Amino acid sequence: MSYCVNCGVELEATIKKCPLCETPVMNPNEMVKEKEHSPFPEKLGQVEGIKRKDIGILLSSVFVCVAVSCSLLNYFVFPGNRWSLLVVGFCGLMWTMTVPPVVVPKLRMRISTLVNCLMVCIYLLLIGFFADSFEWIWHLGLPITMTVCILIEIFLTVGKHKRTFLVLGSTFFAEVAILCVVIELLVQRYRGLPLHIHWSSIVLTVCVILDITLLTMLSRKRIRNEIQRRFHF
Structure with a gap:
């Protein structure tokens, strides 16, 4: 039996180099027979990777099971109102947001964002139907949803042409400031208060400082x- 002169590992009689450090085995006292088989497998096994289609089927099964279960509970156990439609609508919304991007990797993010925005608007209208009140939806829900959709579209457009970290970072902080200001103004308008920024001014100040810093670096x-060079951006 031979031992590796480099790492001291005990070696099989049939191998020609150390399996750890790959040092050649040269022991004249032991003649290797050609018919002897190597102690290591000749074929390398490979684990089959998971397919995107399988993930899509799994997610679809979960959403369908939740929707069907809640519908049955609503129909047989709690038949007071059609609350299960909210759960079914939420499952449909989550399916739209998760399954198509997973199953279709080449799906354009901007198209997916528009579809998701449309589904969120429909779900908000469904909530308003059950709440028997559409006022907050017209003044808060839909405007905020559309604002978020527009900001995401702008971010994706900028990211498509300028993929540097500094540009994306400055765009992100600018959009955070805009979103906070829009939300505060919409809430004040809904409550009938004078339009002026209060808490969003703090977010706006911080984002402006960060944007100026990033633009100076840029x-x-x-x-x-x-x-x-230092951070590999």
Whole structure:
């Protein structure tokens, strides 16, 4: 029996190099027979990877089971009102947001965002139907949803042309500030208060500082290159 001169591992008589450090085995006292088989398997096994279609089927099964179960409970056990329609609508909304991007990897994010925005608007209208009140939907729900959709579309458009971290970061912080200001103004309008920014001014100030910092880094080539070199952006 031979031992590796480099790492000291005990070696099989049939191998020609150490399996750990790949040091060649040269022991004249032991002649390797050609007919002897190697102690290691000749074929390398490979675990089959999971397919996107399988993930889509799994998610679809979960959403369908939840929708059907709640519908049966609503019909046989709790028949007071049609609350299960809210659960069914939520399952449909989650299916639209999760399954198509997983099953179709080449699906355009901007198209998916528009479809998701439409589904959210429909679900809000469904909630308003059960709540018997559409006022908050017209003044808060739909405007905020449309604002978020527009901001996401802008971010995706910027990311398609400018994929640097500094550009995406400055765009993100600017959109966060815009969203907070819009939400506060919409709430004040819904409550009949004078339109002025209060808590959103704090978010706006922080985002402006961060944006100025990122834009300064972006405009100075040496600083930008140093940041990219150190942080691999």
